[in-house]
Amino acid sequence: MLSLNNVSKVYYPGEPNQQTALVGVNLSLEKGDFLTIIGSNGAGKSTLLNIIAGDIEPDTGSIGFSGAEITKLPAHRRAAFVGRVFQDPMAGTAAEMSIAENLALARARGQKRGLNRALNKNSRQEFSRILKTLGLGLEKRLDESVGQLSGGQRQALTLLMAVLGSPKILLLDEYIAALDPQTAQEIIKLTREIVKDLDLTVLMVTHDLNQALKTGTRTIMMDRGEIILDIDSAQRKKLTVPDLLERFARVRGRELSDDRILLQTR
Amino acid sequence: MLVNMLTGSLEQGLAYALMALGVFLTFRILSFPDLTVDGSFPLGAAISARLILGGTHPLLAMLTAVFLGMLAGLFTGILHTRLKIAGLLAGIITMTALYSINLRIMGRSNLALLRQPSILTIAQDWGLSRTGATLLCFGLVVLLIKVLLDYFLHTELGLALRATGNNPRMIKSLGVAPRKMIILGLALANGLAALSGALVAQYQGFADIGMGIGMIIVGLASVIIGESIVRNKKIVFATSGVILGSILYRTLISTALRLGFSPTDLKLVTAFLVIIPLARPKKGWLQGLKKITFPGKEAD
Numbered sequence A: 001m002l003s004l005n006n007v008s009k010v011y012y013p014g015e016p017n018q019q020t021a022l023v024g025v026n027l028s029l030e031k032g033d034f035l036t037i038i039g040s041n042g043a044g045k046s047t048l049l050n051i052i053a054g055d056i057e058p059d060t061g062s063i064g065f066s067g068a069e070i071t072k073l074p075a076h077r078r079a080a081f082v083g084r085v086f087q088d089p090m091a092g093t094a095a096e097m098s099i100a101e102n103l104a105l106a107r108a109r110g111q112k113r114g115l116n117r118a119l120n121k122n123s124r125q126e127f128s129r130i131l132k133t134l135g136l137g138l139e140k141r142l143d144e145s146v147g148q149l150s151g152g153q154r155q156a157l158t159l160l161m162a163v164l165g166s167p168k169i170l171l172l173d174e175y176i177a178a179l180d181p182q183t184a185q186e187i188i189k190l191t192r193e194i195v196k197d198l199d200l201t202v203l204m205v206t207h208d209l210n211q212a213l214k215t216g217t218r219t220i221m222m223d224r225g226e227i228i229l230d231i232d233s234a235q236r237k238k239l240t241v242p243d244l245l246e247r248f249a250r251v252r253g254r255e256l257s258d259d260r261i262l263l264q265t266r
Numbered sequence B: 001m002l003v004n005m006l007t008g009s010l011e012q013g014l015a016y017a018l019m020a021l022g023v024f025l026t027f028r029i030l031s032f033p034d035l036t037v038d039g040s041f042p043l044g045a046a047i048s049a050r051l052i053l054g055g056t057h058p059l060l061a062m063l064t065a066v067f068l069g070m071l072a073g074l075f076t077g078i079l080h081t082r083l084k085i086a087g088l089l090a091g092i093i094t095m096t097a098l099y100s101i102n103l104r105i106m107g108r109s110n111l112a113l114l115r116q117p118s119i120l121t122i123a124q125d126w127g128l129s130r131t132g133a134t135l136l137c138f139g140l141v142v143l144l145i146k147v148l149l150d151y152f153l154h155t156e157l158g159l160a161l162r163a164t165g166n167n168p169r170m171i172k173s174l175g176v177a178p179r180k181m182i183i184l185g186l187a188l189a190n191g192l193a194a195l196s197g198a199l200v201a202q203y204q205g206f207a208d209i210g211m212g213i214g215m216i217i218v219g220l221a222s223v224i225i226g227e228s229i230v231r232n233k234k235i236v237f238a239t240s241g242v243i244l245g246s247i248l249y250r251t252l253i254s255t256a257l258r259l260g261f262s263p264t265d266l267k268l269v270t271a272f273l274v275i276i277p278l279a280r281p282k283k284g285w286l287q288g289l290k291k292i293t294f295p296g297k298e299a300d
Ligand SMILES: Nc1ncnc2c1ncn2[C@@H]1O[C@H](COP(=O)(O)OP(=O)(O)O)[C@@H](O)[C@H]1O
Pocket: A011, A012, A019, A020, A021, A039, A040, A041, A042, A043, A044, A045, A046, A047, A048
């Protein structure tokens, strides 16, 4: 359903600050797959997601979706089938617009936008109904501007928006890293429910190894622009975090050294 | 005397309000600092004056002004989004080009509209006084545009335009090309500025090549004054605030005149008027002054 073939990306090629982000990445996902992606800082995880979303064009290689090649399709044209949540809770919503307006923007995902009123009684009722599922009381605050919400509330709203308008792929880039642990847990739970309901294909980047192994159906580990481990759901069941670190050391011939990841494993 | 001054400010405030709404649309809604206004405002005055002198119906002349103003905005939009020229510079380029175009349209630097029909004379023919005709015509035009603009900014397209100014990355991830929204917003804003120019030309009875100089600052001053009075950020209130701001700006200016400022000093007065609210002091006396004069708008 989604496939990356030999995708590479170098930032500032030939310049002193040249950065290799992806090296010949191959990846193939089926409908309903839930992939978790781990790897130290700078491994290329965000670049991978940006390339799938169309924010960045790869230097080489191609991207296929549902049998069509989409390598050159710009981000706004991919929005019809790609929903995403960014790490920064501020990034996924328009702060100066109301909750209802933000949802209306998302519901028209990938569609032509015309001169009809964006909100009416029906859409407001529908938005109330889906906001209720968050259990945050946002359904009573439809007309408040999103800037009034906390980071966690904004991220929950962004998640709802990312799956409105029926996208097929959901991209989550460390989307709970900025939240407190309890809110993060709630958002993860919500994500599981939504993903199951809508049968989405998900790519989720996280630096929490435990969570990566517990969430989803498959885990890949990246390092210096390459996918170095690919663990399917059968293998994941037996794998522990120390196993994972040990396998990293075996494949790469060095220890994993990323404070943020290692802190999580203590 | 005072009544005269106030009705005069009201008339002028309404005539310039559409230009201020255009500035609100670019600076505030789209977060795009568009300077095209200094050229599109006199463009509207020039083309409507020229057409009225040639016997065209004033309403048709005004529609033509809107159309040409929109083209000017479109041009700035293309310079910025397609040719990747910085926003400020793109506006200055269009504004400069328009100076020559406006001179071409007028054939000289000043066109008088003595004893020519205008929407004001048409209303006077219904038996209204000059002031009555002006307030009625300008009031109706401004109200109509405000209602249309409010409506538009709540449509699906309008929401996308607002989101582009607020969070371009997000709106892109929802399937809207920000550059299309920027072009649309610039076209609308400069259409409004040109319409405003057409109203002012009919009101003062002439079009002049220099009448656009500093227009952007006048618009900005109106927007800022409006925001300091109408605090509610909802679109309907914000656009009302801009119109109110335009009227109050004219009142301030005529007060400055009565205080003995020379008309040639007014741009200096206006320039200083916008410094305090636009300044983003980190601390010190200016921030104190800002807190007093514009509470809730201190530097971020
Ligand atoms: N916009 C950019 N410009 C230049 N270099 C970048 C940019 N984005 C990422 N990089 C570089 O590409 C590499 C991969 O980055 P990234 O994909 O953000 O990794 P991760 O998300 O795994 O931390 C890093 O070396 C990073 O410095």
